[in-house]
Amino acid sequence: MLRTTTCGALTLDNLGENVILCGWVQKSRDLGGMTFIDIRDRYGITQLVFNMDDNPQLCEAARSLGREFVIKAGGLVVERSNKNLKIPTGEVEIKITALEILNASKIPPFLIEDETDGGDDLRMKYRYLDLRRNPVRNNMVLRHRMAQSVRRYLDALDFIEVETPVLIKSTPEGARDFVVPSRMNGGEFYALPQSPQTFKQLLMVSGFDRYFQIVKCFRDEDLRADRQPEFTQIDCEMSFIEQEDILNTFEGLIRTLFKEVKNFDLPEVPRMQYADAMRWYGSDKPDTRFEMRFVELTELTKGKNFPVFDNAELVIGINAKGCAHYTRKQLDELTDFIKRPQIGATGLIYARHNEDGSIKSSVDKFYTEEDLKQWSAALQTEPGDLILIMAGVKDKVRKQLGELRLEMGSRLGLRDKNVFSALWVLDFPLLEWDEESERYHAMHHPFTSPKPEDIALLDTNPGEVRANAYDMVVNGTEIGGGSIRIHDRALQALMFKHLGFSAEEAQKQFGFLMDAFEFGAPPHGGIAFGFDRLCSIFAGLDSIRDVIAFPKNNSGRDVMIDSPSTIDEKQLKELKIKSTL
Ligand code: ASP
DSSP: OOOOOOOOOOOGTTTOOOOEEEEEEEEEEESSSEEEEEEEEETEEOOOOOOTTTHHHHHHHHHHOTTEEEEEEEEEEEEEOOOOTTTTTTTEEEEEEEEEEEOOOOSSSSSOOOSSOHHHHHHHHHHHHHSSSHHHHHHHHHHHHHHHHHHHHHHHHEEEEEOOSSSSOOOOOOOOEEEEOOSSSTTOEOOOOSSSHHHHHHHHHHTOOOEEEEEEEOOOOOOOOTTEEEEEEEEEEEESHHHHHHHHHHOOOOOOOOHHHHHHOOOOOEEEHHHHHHHHHSSSOOOOOSSOEEEEOOHHHHHHOHHHHOOOOOOEEETTOOOOOOOOOHHHHHHHHHHSSSTTOOOOEEEEEEHHHTTEETTTTTTOOOHHHHHHHHHOOOOOOOOEEEEHHHHHHHHHHHHHHHHHHTTTTTTOOOOOOEEEEEESSSSETTTTEEEEESOOOBBBOOGGGGGGGGHGGGGOBSSSSEEEEEETTEEEEEEEEEOOHHHHHHHHHHHHHOOHHHHHHHHHHHHTTTTTTTEEEEEEHHHHHHHHHHTSSSGGGGGHHHHOOOTTTBBTTTTTTOOOOOHHHHHTTTOOO
């Protein structure tokens, strides 16, 4: 080894030792008679000192070092007179007797420090330099810890990690596929997996019993802060289990992660029906760090000649605690918030429960103080609270009030990143109607089993059929989801029929799976966690980009390697793809 120790290790315990360190020049200070260099590696920073009187030549050499030069320096560990107690090595310095430049460096395009002057684009272009910075590297270390913890937990429970192929087959279900042309089979394409779903089910048919994989998945979707075209799942599957077993096993995984990585005791994860989550929070991934449940006011508000409420399918309200003092301007801000095109509501009604006990609403023309008292009782308001009410078509208004609830939660400081609240959402609908294609789509995926007692509804009322499907939500973010699978050919075929596949189409696309079901498929089910999202929640970050070593930007580009890129005519020809240029 070129070094005897790292830049984060030396303390007063090492006084008098001769050491050799390797690392990057963080900073140098030339004080005339003395030159100080801070040398940095992954483990920390150590101060090197060069003394003109002791060794003028070495001191000159030290003066010539630029930021980010890679050096090897040897010397004696001595006590510092000017101690820096903020870092572990801050009580010592190294009196240098030998110095070697291992490699020079150009001046980096931004500061390699915790607080940098580099903008996003520049840091993405030089990601390898950004990764030298502590906050960025620490995210990768956290990610590593989490991956190790996952592996330990699942290995101890007899899960086997199996790699499934990356070049697979394109199917029309789910998101858009990334495709890869096949040179050896001109005109044909592989697809990159959106998840290893069918393979992990086939492994169950093979008798693997418990499988997991920390695996890259690919979806060609429009990007958002928490999406990347390639992302990582903790993908799992088990045989001979019921839903309850999956919930317990993977609640255990998440609680273990919180304990081992964050030293946080996540309490037992509560469970909520999908229908209740929608009714109470207007979302299938409610942020349960705070309550602020919806209260239905439809009956209480009807028949007073206020057309907005009279004509609405649903009138719902929330109690914004302690917000009665909100000014007109603040209330207008909230109204503007819900009228933004992304939310698309038409208006917001409010009522203040004043400190003196009186209640005043924005619709006093239609409602008496007696009426308002009933609203207040329903929403359990106290003096000082603010009632916010929205009305409209059921599903839509729930979603809209859900957004307002989150906004109020943020304004009231109820969404602290250091507080964690997990939730299981259970019994999702099996199917969801898609306006565009005018047919039902599988809400989770087509391999999810309906609840046996609901199968009869498939023919009469498909939208009402519930699935044996579950999601885990942490702080309002879906971090994982899965289901008990169909393992019977006939039921799988019926499912495809309801999804609008002809028997031939189903056979062509998923025949391999249905055929496998005829060779002794065990009952099975599983789950997949979004590993990047989980890491970003653990790191207290909003974007998954910061927990990925080499992420893509918002246009799906890697600006460091400049990809995607065109390929030349010769390659196109080999692939039998006609150039469109
Ligand atoms: N493959 C599913 C997904 O990616 C997860 C599962 O059902 O296990 O969402």
